[in-house]
Amino acid sequence: MRAVVMGAGSWGTAVAKILVDAGTPTTIWARRPELAAQIDAEHTNTDYLSGITLPAGLHAASDVAEVLPDADIVVCAVPSQSLRANLTDWTPYLRPDATLVSLAKGIETSSLMRMSEVIAEVTGVGSERIAVLSGPNLAREIAEEQPAATVIACPDDARARALQDAFKNAYFRPYTNTDVVGCEIGGAVKNVIALACGMAGGVGFGQNTLATIITRGLAETIRLGITLGADMQTLAGLAGIGDLVATCSSPLSRNRTFGARLGEGATMQEAQAATNGQVAEGVKSCTSVRALAEKHGVSMPLTDAVHGVCHNGMSVTDAVSSLLGRSTKPEVYHD
Numbered sequence: 001m002r003a004v005v006m007g008a009g010s011w012g013t014a015v016a017k018i019l020v021d022a023g024t025p026t027t028i029w030a031r032r033p034e035l036a037a038q039i040d041a042e043h044t045n046t047d048y049l050s051g052i053t054l055p056a057g058l059h060a061a062s063d064v065a066e067v068l069p070d071a072d073i074v075v076c077a078v079p080s081q082s083l084r085a086n087l088t089d090w091t092p093y094l095r096p097d098a099t100l101v102s103l104a105k106g107i108e109t110s111s112l113m114r115m116s117e118v119i120a121e122v123t124g125v126g127s128e129r130i131a132v133l134s135g136p137n138l139a140r141e142i143a144e145e146q147p148a149a150t151v152i153a154c155p156d157d158a159r160a161r162a163l164q165d166a167f168k169n170a171y172f173r174p175y176t177n178t179d180v181v182g183c184e185i186g187g188a189v190k191n192v193i194a195l196a197c198g199m200a201g202g203v204g205f206g207q208n209t210l211a212t213i214i215t216r217g218l219a220e221t222i223r224l225g226i227t228l229g230a231d232m233q234t235l236a237g238l239a240g241i242g243d244l245v246a247t248c249s250s251p252l253s254r255n256r257t258f259g260a261r262l263g264e265g266a267t268m269q270e271a272q273a274a275t276n277g278q279v280a281e282g283v284k285s286c287t288s289v290r291a292l293a294e295k296h297g298v299s300m301p302l303t304d305a306v307h308g309v310c311h312n313g314m315s316v317t318d319a320v321s322s323l324l325g326r327s328t329k330p331e332v333y334h335d
């Protein structure tokens with residue numbers, strides 16, 4: 001099987017390395033020809049993964065018509081809110097039997113769709129050919145070949161197992177699952193909760209606060225996930241609690257770092273400028289996650305608070321007061 005990774009940001013580049021190191025012939029597509037040329041000739045991506053040497057066998061190109069027609073596996077590695085527009089350009093070049101794999105962790109703000117739903121709508125590809133890869137996978141750690149696991153979810157279990165073979169290598173261990181909804185909700189909501197953890201750290205709160213936000217963030221994730229048909233086991237697994245803990249705890253997380261800057265008193269513009277052009281998905285997805293929850297009558301107070309800070313001019317201290325001022329209740333994940 002041949003793979004193409006569409007997007008040469010930090011995760012797209014790390015995933016292309018994973019595939020080559022797994023023995024899967026792989027090309028990476030970069031929007032900018034100069035970045036494709038750098039990856040191809042110098043085996044580096046200094047904008048996104050400085051100091052990492054990429055495999056010599058990784059080919060890079062910037063022409064969609066060149067890279068897509070040969071690919072059995074098409075890995076979608078662009079930010080959530082740009083996936084629809086990118087897919088529209090890519091669709092004419094897809095092989096009729098290609099498997100599409102989504103890496104994006106977000107909910108589309110315009111439609112409240114999950115990424116696999118966007119892929120199905122734009123490409124017309126059946127859900128059995130669409131997979132999601134999600135887990136505690138901070139790109140830099142994996143590019144450094146630190147051991148990690150992930151989940152590859154696809155309604156077609158045989159296809160998930162074929163992908164597992166294409167991605168598994170000495171440092172990266174994929175597990176299969178058929179619960180696409182659970183993986184996508186886990187991945188989208190953890191970015192919002194990581195923003196909250198960053199904010200708490202930024203104002204100077206310690207580990208008790210962090211653990212409280214992670215745990216109650218998991219309760220929100222479970223409430224929304226179960227309502228949308230997710231399996232509790234997925235949310236208790238790598239793509240749920242696993243990714244939530246990694247993202248909420250790591251200084252490598254763009255979402256946590258963005259939140260920390262807000263907690264330290266930066267404006268949204270200042271926090272955005274500090275991301276060096278990389279995406280902190282939760283900033284936009286807090287709006288769509290919140291709207292999705294509202295649509296389904298699910299209460300998500302941490303998500304509401306993050307949305308208040310990011311989009312309604314609320315201060316972090318007011319957000320904390322609003323959370324602690326709520327009426328008390330038993331510790332359950334459902335309302």
Ligand SMILES: NC(=O)c1ccc[n+]([C@@H]2O[C@H](COP(=O)([O-])OP(=O)(O)OC[C@H]3O[C@@H](n4cnc5c(N)ncnc54)[C@H](O)[C@@H]3O)[C@@H](O)[C@H]2O)c1
Pocket residue numbers: 007008009010011012013030031048077078079080082086103104105106137138139140277278279281
């Ligand atoms: N970085 C990680 O550690 C990591 C890990 C797991 C999942 N993810 C998820 O993978 C997805 C991609 O993340 P990333 O880390 O590679 O992002 P990034 O910001 O590092 O890179 C995004 C890439 O998409 C390209 N792109 C194409 N069209 C774009 C557009 N219209 N707007 C902006 N960028 C566009 C950019 O040029 C860039 O190459 C996100 O949904 C992210 O949440 C990231």
Ligand SMILES: O=P(O)(O)OC[C@H](O)CO
Pocket residue numbers: 105135136137138139191194243246247252253254255256279280281
């Ligand atoms: O850097 P972040 O916050 O986008 O998180 C990266 C990954 O999703 C962690 O699994």
